[in-house]
Amino acid sequence: MTAPIRCREDETFVLNLGPQHPATHGVLRVKLTMDGEYVVKAEPVLGYIHRMHEKMAEDRTFAQFMPNTARMDYLHALAYNHGYVLTVERAAGIEVPERAEYIRVITVELNRLTSHLLWWAAFLLDLGGFSPLLYAFDDREQILDLLERVTGSRLTYCYFRFGGVYNDIDDDFITGTRNFIKRLRSRLPRLYHDLVTKNIILIKRLKDIGFVSKEQCRKYGATGPLLRGSGVQFDIRKNEPYSVYPEFDFDIPVYDEGDCMARYMVRMDEIEQSMRIIEQALDKLPDGPVRAKVPKILKPAAGDYYAAVEAARGSFGCRLVCNGDKSPYRLKLRSPTFSNLSLFGEVAEGMLLADALAFMGSLDLVIPEIDR
Amino acid sequence: MDTSIWRPILYLIGFMAFAGVNAAWLGWAERKGAAHIQRRNGPKEVGPFGLWQPLADGIKLMTKQLLIPSGTDDILFRIAPILAMIPALTSMVVIPFSGNIQARSIDMSVLLIFALASIGMFAILLGGWASGNKYAVISAARVVSQSIAYEIPMLITVITIVMITGSTNLQDIALAQQGGFWHWNIFRLEGGHFVYMWIAFLIYFICSVAETNRAPFDMAEAESELVAGYMTEYGSMGFGLFMMGEYLNIVVGACMTTILFLGGWGSPFGFLPGIWWFLIKIYILIFTIIWIRWTYPRTQIYKLLNLSWKILIPFSLVNLLVTAAFIKVF
Amino acid sequence: MSEYWNDIFGGTKSLLVGLGITAREFFKPVVTEQYPWEVPVMTPRFRGHIELVKNAETGKPNCVVCGMCMRSCPSGCITLAGKKPEGEKKKVLTQYELDFTKCSLCGSCIESCNFNAIQFSKDYNLASTRKEDYLFDLLKRLEEQS
Ligand code: SF4
Ligand code: SF4
Numbered sequence: 001m002t003a004p005i006r007c008r009e010d011e012t013f014v015l016n017l018g019p020q021h022p023a024t025h026g027v028l029r030v031k032l033t034m035d036g037e038y039v040v041k042a043e044p045v046l047g048y049i050h051r052m053h054e055k056m057a058e059d060r061t062f063a064q065f066m067p068n069t070a071r072m073d074y075l076h077a078l079a080y081n082h083g084y085v086l087t088v089e090r091a092a093g094i095e096v097p098e099r100a101e102y103i104r105v106i107t108v109e110l111n112r113l114t115s116h117l118l119w120w121a122a123f124l125l126d127l128g129g130f131s132p133l134l135y136a137f138d139d140r141e142q143i144l145d146l147l148e149r150v151t152g153s154r155l156t157y158c159y160f161r162f163g164g165v166y167n168d169i170d171d172d173f174i175t176g177t178r179n180f181i182k183r184l185r186s187r188l189p190r191l192y193h194d195l196v197t198k199n200i201i202l203i204k205r206l207k208d209i210g211f212v213s214k215e216q217c218r219k220y221g222a223t224g225p226l227l228r229g230s231g232v233q234f235d236i237r238k239n240e241p242y243s244v245y246p247e248f249d250f251d252i253p254v255y256d257e258g259d260c261m262a263r264y265m266v267r268m269d270e271i272e273q274s275m276r277i278i279e280q281a282l283d284k285l286p287d288g289p290v291r292a293k294v295p296k297i298l299k300p301a302a303g304d305y306y307a308a309v310e311a312a313r314g315s316f317g318c319r320l321v322c323n324g325d326k327s328p329y330r331l332k333l334r335s336p337t338f339s340n341l342s343l344f345g346e347v348a349e350g351m352l353l354a355d356a357l358a359f360m361g362s363l364d365l366v367i368p369e370i371d372r
Numbered sequence: 373m374d375t376s377i378w379r380p381i382l383y384l385i386g387f388m389a390f391a392g393v394n395a396a397w398l399g400w401a402e403r404k405g406a407a408h409i410q411r412r413n414g415p416k417e418v419g420p421f422g423l424w425q426p427l428a429d430g431i432k433l434m435t436k437q438l439l440i441p442s443g444t445d446d447i448l449f450r451i452a453p454i455l456a457m458i459p460a461l462t463s464m465v466v467i468p469f470s471g472n473i474q475a476r477s478i479d480m481s482v483l484l485i486f487a488l489a490s491i492g493m494f495a496i497l498l499g500g501w502a503s504g505n506k507y508a509v510i511s512a513a514r515v516v517s518q519s520i521a522y523e524i525p526m527l528i529t530v531i532t533i534v535m536i537t538g539s540t541n542l543q544d545i546a547l548a549q550q551g552g553f554w555h556w557n558i559f560r561l562e563g564g565h566f567v568y569m570w571i572a573f574l575i576y577f578i579c580s581v582a583e584t585n586r587a588p589f590d591m592a593e594a595e596s597e598l599v600a601g602y603m604t605e606y607g608s609m610g611f612g613l614f615m616m617g618e619y620l621n622i623v624v625g626a627c628m629t630t631i632l633f634l635g636g637w638g639s640p641f642g643f644l645p646g647i648w649w650f651l652i653k654i655y656i657l658i659f660t661i662i663w664i665r666w667t668y669p670r671t672q673i674y675k676l677l678n679l680s681w682k683i684l685i686p687f688s689l690v691n692l693l694v695t696a697a698f699i700k701v702f
Numbered sequence: 703m704s705e706y707w708n709d710i711f712g713g714t715k716s717l718l719v720g721l722g723i724t725a726r727e728f729f730k731p732v733v734t735e736q737y738p739w740e741v742p743v744m745t746p747r748f749r750g751h752i753e754l755v756k757n758a759e760t761g762k763p764n765c766v767v768c769g770m771c772m773r774s775c776p777s778g779c780i781t782l783a784g785k786k787p788e789g790e791k792k793k794v795l796t797q798y799e800l801d802f803t804k805c806s807l808c809g810s811c812i813e814s815c816n817f818n819a820i821q822f823s824k825d826y827n828l829a830s831t832r833k834e835d836y837l838f839d840l841l842k843r844l845e846e847q848s
Contacts, residue, residue, distance in 0.1 A: 022595055022599060037510060037513075037673065060776055063810060064774070064775075064776035066776075066808060066810070067776055067806040068776075071806075124669060128594060128595075128668075128669045128670025129669035131666050134410035134411070134412065135410070135727075138733055148745055148747075149745045149747065151747070152745075152747040153749055153807060156806070158806070158809060166809065190723060191727075194719050194723060196669070198716045198719070199668065199669065199720055200709065200712065200714075200717060201668050201669050201670075201671050201675075201717075204672075205669065205671070205672050296814065352672065352674065353597055354594070354673060357597050358672075405728075408727075408729075409727055409728050410727070411730055411731070411733045412733075413732050413734060663721065663725070667720050668720060682706075
């Protein structure tokens with residue numbers, strides 16, 4: 001049914017989707033060559049929000065680059081904080097106190113929950129359902145309040161520091177988090193699954209739409225829920241463990257179908273897994289300092305360092321080349337959505353406009369992260 | 373029938389007022405309903421419960437400049453919003469609000485209303501086409517295919533009603549259902565029609581939602597796909613008229629459902645029939661339509677056509693046959 | 703064929719369940735905060751723009767004009783100056799300006815200050831159409847506060 005009717009070249013027209021379009025959630029522009037409602041060719045055009053983060057890193061000290069990391073993927077900022085501090089800590093050989101590692105995991109996972117909730121909300125909005133958006137925001141708001149109490153900000157966190165975190169969490173945060181998890185657990189089956197996941201309209205719109213094969217994922221370097229929705233079990237938290245993730249018992253949801261529904265289900269399951277991780281981390285939380293003694297100006301030895309973390313949209317990698325100076329010689333940031341978006345053109349070919357947009361929504365794009 | 377000159381004038385004023393009030397305050401009701409479903413407050417600043425919000429919105433829309441972008445078909449672009457309002461207003465003429473509140477009782481009033489509803493579809497087509505915007509053109513094309521697909525099952529179910537009541541006059545159809553809910557077409561005991569008429573009602577209701585371009589069938593406006601569809605280039609009162617036209621279409625749709633299936637102005641228990649029952653029924657229907665809109669995600673144009681051609685049309689045809697059989701047998 | 707009937711009956715059921723859920727939500731109380739009428743209380747760690755801290759004894763700013771904050775700021779938002787008055791050992795702050803248009807609220811300045819001389823304010827109601835309104839003279843602000 002999604003196979004397009006073959007058309008003559010001169011009967012197509014160009015539709016500019018974006019840079020200002022409700023479905024692109026930012027300033028992505030997709031140049032669509034359309035035949036009626038069928039997409040004949042889709043070319044994402046980037047660069048509308050390029051801010052040269054990598055270049056900025058080269059004339060700042062290591063610590064001064066911290067705020068930049070939060071401004072790439074603003075929905076999962078703490079994972080980016082984490083990836084960057086991890087790389088620098090590897091470079092400078094800094095040991096992180098255990099409590100700090102636990103706090104990092106708890107906050108990153110909370111942040112992952114907000115990211116997935118917001119994706120869910122925005123995806124439903126793409127599909128035309130408005131009420132779920134506000135139900136998800138209601139929950140997300142609770143997490144933001146919790147994180148605001150410890151980090152001081154709500155969206156663009158700058159909370160991690162080399163050798164630990166900015167400040168400790170308190171008992172209010174711990175009980176608040178436990179209550180929140182209880183609340184989300186009770187709301188998930190009804191407001192999320194009964195209202196939306198099992199809805200026939202949603203199932204009809206997502207099943208067998210936007211099929212991405214394993215080969216395509218490999219070809220474009222796709223990661224994250226997109227890859228796991230195509231049946232590949234790959235998650236940096238398990239495959240190349242970092243921080244204290246090996247100490248927790250959690251699963252990596254994998255679905256083989258490779259369609260939008262599979263990616264949807266991967267994310268919904270990840271919400272539950274994140275809650276499991278947070279609960280375990282809160283149970284095991286050790287006492288101790290949250291920040292190691294680190295010199296104010298870092299000068300790591302010359303060399304080439306790499307660290308990767310699993311962000312909500314896939315693996316975020318950070319490659320750091322140092323020449324013994326107080327700022328990086330080169331910092332290369334690998335952001336997941338850039339790779340995930342690049343397969344959009346190939347997969348969207350021959351799709352209906354509405355399906356292509358549903359597929360785009362299922363990729364969970366965050367534009368500032370693509371453009372950096 | 374009274375033929376004095378006052379009657380048409382009074383009715384004209386009355387219906388215009390009814391239509392205007394509905395078009396304005398349904399917007400308020402929609403926002404309020406949506407807000408509470410989403411556990412927000414909705415409009416609340418302008419007047420008590422935000423009741424004067426439509427006036428504020430109206431003033432705002434009217435004071436804005438009517439922008440006609442270059443590259444549009446000027447005349448059609450101006451006509452389209454008016455055309456969206458007029459058929460819905462005209463339909464009011466034949467709708468019997470109660471036994472004696474009706475401007476004109478026309479024998480073919482059912483057909484007249486469906487003919488006018490199709491003209492409403494043309495308004496969207498013209499607006500989309502004249503805008504010269506690609507999103508608007510796609511939206512216009514969608515509206516046409518959707519309209520055709522949904523008019524068929526709708527008319528087939530209406531034929532069953534016509535067969536049962538034996539009239540195409542709305543007044544007669546409503547009169548045939550007086551005296552308690554067991555006389556309404558949806559639950560009609562007499563002749564055993566209640567066995568299957570609720571299916572016909574569902575088909576008709578789904579179709580009327582689709583005909584008025586309401587979510588989950590709002591293919592034409594699909595804001596996350598087509599920006600604002602056929603309204604993309606409209607601002608100021610052009611946009612306002614389209615909105616009002618949409619709400620009026622909902623009112624007409626609800627009136628039709630009430631008259632065809634829910635006994636018109638008849639009371640459910642057989643006493644105190646009158647216009648209040650009619651109003652209660654249409655507002656319950658309208659609220660249901662709002663409620664549906666804020667619950668479901670949008671369908672996709674092909675799924676929507678599938679629903680019509682694969683489910684609604686076969687069901688309505690079977691329904692027609694069953695009706696004929698019932699009428700013949702009982 | 704069985705899929706066809708499944709779609710119809712299962713689908714209708716899922717739609718009715720959905721309607722039931724939204725109907726229940728309709729009657730639940732509102733959860734939003736009515737902003738201009740209800741003002742949220744900021745948490746102690748909330749990061750507003752930075753402000754100077756006054757010494758409780760002398761009433762003067764704690765700042766000793768070491769310039770660490772200025773150097774640590776990634777965006778160069780802080781401009782400060784001080785002079786040493788006759789006969790005193792410590793420098794006195796004469797100018798402390800914050801260009802809030804560039805500030806990313808990262809907290810580097812506060813962390814690098816060893817004298818507890820700056821802190822985050824709890825000011826979040828900032829709005830203006832002019833850029834110049836965000837060039838804060840923190841010294842003047844401190845004087846106004848007292
Ligand atoms: S670091 Fe502290 S003491 Fe030094 S100049 Fe800045 S505010 Fe003043
Ligand atoms: S918070 Fe960060 S950006 Fe703002 S003034 Fe301080 S160091 Fe500069």
